[in-house]
Amino acid sequence: MSLAPLLLLILPLVLFVAQLLLRKRLGEVSSLRKRSKQDRPPSPGLTPWATEVDLSTHPLFHAPSLLAPLDAEPYFLVLDTETRDAIDEAPAEAVSQALPSPSPVIALTWQVLDEDGRLMSEEYHLLRQEGRITPEATRLHGLCEEDLRAGGEAPRLVLERFLRVTARAKVLVAHHLRFHRAMIAADLEALGLSKADLLDREDYCTMEGGKALGFKRRRSGEASYPRLSELFGQLYYERPHLALRYQEKGLRDVRLCSACLRALLRLPSYRPLSSLRPRADED
Structure with missing residues (x-):
């Protein structure tokens, strides 16, 4: 008996089963890729995949590996302020110009990091300042007088x-450090407190550090100052315009700034911060 008719009957069935198995395998691979993109934290140099980052839950800000050991020594103090008035703290091209008149600080946030950028402590404080918070400022940071009355210190x-925390740190860090330090210094002076530790500490401005990377340019081709969110997006996702989800703006800014600092510390082409020390009042 010839096998040809039998093969003609079996071959379509074999091809059909093979096609089903191939589709199933492709579906599994696609599912694994999708899960991988959702689960793994971003790293500099990898192809970007995120469209939104939630600062309250993302492992980039809460992974156990980011915590400093118990015997770590304070090194970086990363800080941020929110003020009663809507002062544009965004980077301007003429950063060397005089800063705007100080406005009372109503929220002060900081993180203490060890020399490797690992987290030792984080604090967020509302300050019960007198006076009206402008609607423009509330739109910027989400704080109002009722918040200060309810939770202000x-x-x-x-x-x-x-100041006690500052005295133990070696390097002050902020995005547009000159702005935030000026706001705090004005409040210290008004209360008769010493500004020495705030003004004399070694410092590092991530806004200046971001400009040195040169990824943001003006129309003339000159490097421009990136916003904090732009610097974070560029360093971790190669995407400056990244959607961020957060609850408190002060916590958002400090966590972003610390993340940017850690990424800059890892760049092999970047000089040590102690020698680079980019500042917003220097060219």
Whole structure:
């Protein structure tokens, strides 16, 4: 008996089964890729995949590996302020120009990091300042007078604690450090507290560090100052315009700034921060 008719009957069935198995395998691979993109934290140099980052839950800000060991020593103090008035703290091209008149600080946030950028502590304080918070400022940071009455602390107590933390740190860090330091210094002076530790510490401005990377350009081709969110998006996703989800703006900015600092510390082409020390009042 010839096998040809039998093969003609079996071959379509074999091809059909093979096609089903191939489709199933492709589906599994696609599912694994999708899960991988959702689960793994971003790393500099990898192809970007995120469209939104939630600062409250993302492992980039909460992974156990980011915590400093118990015997770590304070090194970086990363800080951020929110003020009663809507002062544009965004990077301007003429950064060397005089800063705007100080406005009372109503939220002061900081993180203490060890020399490797690992987290030792994080604090967020509302300061019970007198006076009206402008609607423009509320739209910027989401804080109003009711928030300060409900959860605000005496400014002197918060600033005295901040100075004790500052005295133990070696390097102050902020995005547009010159702006934030000026706002805090004005409140210290108004309360008769010393500004020495705030003004004399070694410092590093991530806004200046971001400009040195040169990824943001003006129409003339000159490097421009990136916003904090742009620097974070570029360093971790190669995408400056990244959607961010957060609850408190002060916590958002400090966490972003610390993340940017850690990424800059890892760049092999970047000089040590102690020698680079880019500042917003220098060319």
